[in-house]
Amino acid sequence: MLTHLKELYRYRDLLFTLAARDIKVRYRQTFLGVAWALMQPLAYMLIFTVVFSGFGRVSSDGMPYPLFSYTGLVPWTFFATALGLAVNSIAANMSLVKKIYFPREVFPMGAILGCFMDFLIASVLVAALMVIYHVPVSVHVLWLPWLIGLELAFLLGMGLLAGALNVFFRDIKYIVPLCVQLGLFVTPVIYSTSEVPSSLRGWYMLNPMAVVIDGVRRVVLHGESPELATLMLSTAVVSLFVVLAYGYFKRVEVKFADLI
């Protein structure tokens, strides 16, 4: 494992170059350019606001619904987009995989990193909305790096596992987006965690994205700390998952070039 990490460190510039390539290619020759990073969460925010706050009433824990939903949508959109790209990242770069050696994990990692910039841009609008709705900032936002780190780790584990499996079984690239779409309903994006029946709450919080989004809303909107026990447990589980997924990835990566 240590030798793998050392080698990955040697190729760190490739990782950043790949991420930069993804960003450049995505927005080159587009009229709005990087502003597209805002479009997806904003569009969802508007629809959710009309449907769930206009037509039917969904509790937003006393927050203005646009701010409430947008705060959940930013990490969720990042998760959905990055995972979708990471899953297909190795199969999509097969011409490179067959011709040149380098640690293959740079592909899913680069895909995630490339989306991370979109995530940061979209996050700026959260701050703007907080100013508009007069929501005060508290010292608890210092929890954010941990929460974002948890999301990145979960994404990395999923990206490595699904990206490798997708080389062997192309079904994965259809299964994963389906699961992500369904996942929206077991993650507190549209609604608040407080609406989950307490009998199901333990199960509900097994979803690391539920922990992340619930945590983000608490520290950003409500000025309180995340649920510590849940966060600790989730962090431990996700860490173990990343190690196992990386181990699996490195074990099968030598077969990639033979299989395409």
Added chain:
Amino acid sequence: MPDTWPIALDHIWKQYQLGSKHDSLRDAIPNLLKRLSGRNGPASDAGAFWALNDVSFHVPKGQTLGLIGPNGAGKSTILKLLSRICKQTKGTIYVGSRLAALIEVGAGFHPDLTGRENIFMNGTIMGLSRKDIRRLFDAIVAFSELEKFLDMPVKRYSSGMAVRLGFAVAAHVDPDILLIDEVLAVGDLSFQQKCYQRILDLKAKGTTMVFVSHNLDAVRRLCDRVVLLHEGRVVMDGDADTAIAAYHKNTFRKFRYETVQTPHGNEARDTSKDAEFVQVQVLDAEGRPQETIEAGQPFQVSLTLRTKRPIRQPSLTVAIERIDGQICHEASTEEAALRWDQWAGEGRIILEYPAPNLRPNTYMISAVMYESRNPAGVARMLGPVYFHITSDRISRGMVDLSHTWSVEQLA
């Protein structure tokens, strides 16, 4: 040991699956269930093929090793194993550090990025840091001669420009071990010259190299030692001239091409036709069937034809094509003003070459019989007949043109 052998292959075997074993879950799940239930799945060896069979060789530091052999001999497989793209099935490989592989120039290019951006992209793929690339940037650009096109997306480059950029990056990686696969075949002549010079510079600096090419002249110029491969086995391991001569001479006799149905000629028939070639053979001056003719020696092509009905005003065209598809020669009875009213039953035509001047290579003979003015042809060979021209002397080019040299005193 590792100090003396930057590259060491010991008893390497590499197996490939023919066709995909499982590309979708629909195939994989039943296989998994079968395995779990203890029943054997389909014999896994059925679709397997050994690309390398017990290949061993060591390369000392600073040596340039050439790998030659016909297509499918395993040359590229060895490069892929050395560069860690693939993994061997059996055996051990040692490869020293700081390796660069030029397996395909510009493999990492992204068409939407500019030349400048692609230099960074490709360089980091080859294992350089961004800092290294910034340091080498000017040299890379100068080598590629693409100063004016740096900010143009690579998708608008001509293929020659893309190759120049790719080689320029790769040539500046400055590795301890360099693997090169057939890349010099591209680009114009002056750029090829530049690439050779760069490779010779690296060689002079003590870089260990493995060079794969079909261009035997380049192999001879660059390599200290050559390994000749055939069907995944090492046939010969020696100095360049010996190995290349062996490739030219012996190997042509040994290597059998599948399209030749019988050792000396093509006897496959198509009975539905009005006429057919019963046998096509290459004969030596004494009329004995041969597969190999010494360069410059006379030979004949014998064509036996059988017709089911009389063919009116028949004519015959015979072509000699080099193995790479270049048509070297065509002869037709019409051109020779050889005319018959009709052809009935079986007969043999001999086409004689008293002083052929084809250079050593593998050639294919194909023939067509026509009826009067019908361009469709009434009989065609089912497959070409192969023969080899060999020589102890190594020479390039297609034909020997008779020539003389003369020198004039200038001062």
